[in-house]
Amino acid sequence: MKSVLGIINLEGNDSLIKELVEHRSLASIPFAGRYRIIDFPLSNMVNSGVGNVGVLLSAKSRSIMDHLRSGKDWDLARHRDGLSYLPSVHRNGQSDRGNIEGLYRNIDFVEHSAERYVLLVRSDAIYNMNFAPVLRFHQNTGADVTVVYNTAFDEQQGSCTLLETAENGLVTDLAQKMVSYEGAKLSMGIYLMEKRTFLDIVKDTFEHGGTDFMRDGLMQRFDDFAVYGYEHKGYVARMTSTAAYYKANMDVLRPGVWEELFMGEDPIYTKSKDEVPVQYKDTAKVTNSLIANGCVIRGEVENSIIFRGVTIAEGAKVKDSIIMQQCDLEENALLEHVICDKNVKITRDKWLKGAANYPLIVSKNVVI
Numbered sequence: 001m002k003s004v005l006g007i008i009n010l011e012g013n014d015s016l017i018k019e020l021v022e023h024r025s026l027a028s029i030p031f032a033g034r035y036r037i038i039d040f041p042l043s044n045m046v047n048s049g050v051g052n053v054g055v056l057l058s059a060k061s062r063s064i065m066d067h068l069r070s071g072k073d074w075d076l077a078r079h080r081d082g083l084s085y086l087p088s089v090h091r092n093g094q095s096d097r098g099n100i101e102g103l104y105r106n107i108d109f110v111e112h113s114a115e116r117y118v119l120l121v122r123s124d125a126i127y128n129m130n131f132a133p134v135l136r137f138h139q140n141t142g143a144d145v146t147v148v149y150n151t152a153f154d155e156q157q158g159s160c161t162l163l164e165t166a167e168n169g170l171v172t173d174l175a176q177k178m179v180s181y182e183g184a185k186l187s188m189g190i191y192l193m194e195k196r197t198f199l200d201i202v203k204d205t206f207e208h209g210g211t212d213f214m215r216d217g218l219m220q221r222f223d224d225f226a227v228y229g230y231e232h233k234g235y236v237a238r239m240t241s242t243a244a245y246y247k248a249n250m251d252v253l254r255p256g257v258w259e260e261l262f263m264g265e266d267p268i269y270t271k272s273k274d275e276v277p278v279q280y281k282d283t284a285k286v287t288n289s290l291i292a293n294g295c296v297i298r299g300e301v302e303n304s305i306i307f308r309g310v311t312i313a314e315g316a317k318v319k320d321s322i323i324m325q326q327c328d329l330e331e332n333a334l335l336e337h338v339i340c341d342k343n344v345k346i347t348r349d350k351w352l353k354g355a356a357n358y359p360l361i362v363s364k365n366v367v368i
Contacts, residue, residue: 003116004049005113006121007056008054009102011056017244027124029245032249032262033290033291037239042068046074046075050119051076051082052081052084053083055085101211103202103206117193118195120213121190122190124189124238126236126238126248127150128261129232143193143228144197145191145228146193146227147230148188149187150233151185151186156179156180157240158241159177159240162174164185189214201221235260242359252305276294279297284299296311296312299316304323315331317334318336318338322339324340327345335353336352337359341364344364344368
């Protein structure tokens with residue numbers, strides 16, 4: 001895997017999760033108590049042995065740069081290679097031409113690298129996998145491009161790329177749809193290819209007016225390449241909507257999902273913070289919940305995820321909810337199917353309720 005250059009693409013469609021990306025990129029949304037979504041693709045690369053990683057920045061990148069910093073927590077703060085930030089092209093705070101222009105403007109990062117292969121990964125999914133078997137599959141099949149996919153276990157909303165493959169893994173068709181069905185083969189946004197193939201696709205696509213690597217690069221030139229699909233059979237959650245984000249967090253409370261993501265041989269790394277352990281007071285009652293360091297719990301927490309530094313007063317109850325960093329819940333507050341962004345204060349006796357398929361979102365820094 002030392003012959004593989006990693007690129008993490010932060011550009012993505014966040015239109016169905018816009019409440020959580022008003023001040024941050026999708027990749028920096030907090031997840032599972034102490035992580036960010038970008039921790040998963042980045043940790044997977046490091047665990048696979050990829051030592052040279054570029055992060056293609058999006059319009060709202062401050063939170064990502066603050067989180068990753070030098071890459072020390074992922075062992076990427078190195079004198080040679082390591083973590084690099086690739087500035088994208090934004091006008092009026094928005095990405096103008098999708099991920100292709102960002103890749104094209106940073107093409108020298110790829111051209112000057114010593115690696116033979118390029119691993120291009122999107123940053124909007126939760127999974128834990130080692131990419132070394134993908135490289136072996138790519139080499140054994142003689143593929144020009146290998147696309148990693150998983151099989152959907154239920155119907156999913158949001159833009160997705162569907163594959164059809166032959167028995168040997170050869171991709172026979174690619175299509176983009178807004179809804180996927182159970183049993184469909186869904187691209188995970190992970191592409192492995194030789195460097196010369198990557199440069200060919202990016203340059204040709206940009207110079208012919210294309211904007212998206214998959215749609216305008218691979219799909220439009222599908223007959224020019226031997227594209228193979230590699231199936232990842234583990235847990236995958238795509239952040240295609242607020243409901244998908246909520247469900248993925250609730251999935252973490254299931255022991256099987258938690259063990260696969262966080263208790264295997266390959267750990268998920270994140271930015272380290274030195275905080276005191278959770279304080280459970282005499283009046284606290286907690287069941288089937290994930291509570292991060294720095295919290296003070298005096299109330300009741302059920303089937304919820306509580307991030308660092310949250311205070312839950314006596315008489316307050318949190319059920320089926322996600323409470324992000326530094327929130328404060330006063331006496332007798334009730335939250336059910338709620339997502340509280342950072343630094344939210346819920347004053348005494350306030351009741352907030354959403355639904356499992358449509359959670360109520362409280363924006364950052366709000367007092368209710």
